[in-house]
Amino acid sequence: MHRRSLSIVTLLLIALSVPVSASQFVDQPFDQVARESAYVVRGTVVNTWSAWDDAHEVIYTFATVRVHRYFGEATGPDTLVVREVGGVVEGYAMEAIGFPMVRQGEDVVLFLSRWDNGAEYRIHAFNQGKYLVRNRGGVEVLVSDPVTQGSDRLDRDRFDVRANGVDDAPGLTIDEFAAMVDDARAGGRVGHDLHRQ
């Protein structure tokens, strides 16, 4: 119980330690985000590409995520395709301000929900549904991603996580996170306002 309380406090610290960036969102409780997600995965973004939709109205960025672990009871394929609004095609950039980004090479934990077409997934609850995995002294911890659309360039070539304070932010261990997801998806109530966008 004491350990669980510490986890909640840690998540709260994670939430409050990152620069906030968003259009305008209402924070959702962790347990709600966990329960509503089709999958909760830990994986690596192996490649990304951007393209207009068929109507040439919206640019989407697609990301192939190699899944290393499924949290909770739901499991799926070894690779998933994540699609997020925003991207750059032939010099034209489209951004949904404050929405999450996916960058090639990232080691991430994602809450995912299915797009209407059923073939691809989107990050659930916007940036509340994304964590970066960091190795601190041999221990893997999860930290919120401080960079959202509009707060940095969409091409990630020059992205420097140290400059964004990620490596100094408080983190939650993978095991602590997994226990919280299990509890939430089993119907438990983990806490409120744990992650601020």
Add this chain to the structure above:
Amino acid sequence: MKKQTILALGITSIILIASTEPVMAYTLLSPRRRWSSTPVTVRVYNVGNSTISDGSGGVSATVSAIRVWGMISSSSTSSAAVRGSAPATIMLNTNGGLCTGGCLAATLTGYYVSQAGDDRIYDADVYTNTAHQFYSSGESGCSAEYDINGIMAHEVGHVIGIGHSSVAGATMYPSVSACNTANRTLASDDFAARDNLY
């Protein structure tokens, strides 16, 4: 005058200056981008939000509210937003397929990436999550609803190229709560961000 007196006066002056100057903590969208000319034209689609009972679904209130920036030419329009094409358009009646769940309103902006670091905004459209409850300055009373005037003043800040501010009380402060109308009025930090760009 003694050196100690001069030193004390100097320190006092610095403290006074520091305490009277407003703390500027705005951010601009990155990469920095702005519209080519001002005033920036923003249209409000004339099909309003069904949760707002002010007679126009919040359209008239929004047209007026976004002029708070002092550089917006606003009016209602019968033309829905066309992504990738100006003018900037606010849609109160649809989430645009992107502003769902905990999203209240979202700005989708487009610009051409330049190498000179002086990008030009080509289009920006705002979408509203109709699953939430809103109210406007044209209504009296509020019950767990979000102020459309303030919400859209904030989003139009994004439309013109401004990011979030860490100054509580600024319209571009990222946190918003129900029945709070503070965002209707710009703070000095918001004006500073605008003046940095235009």
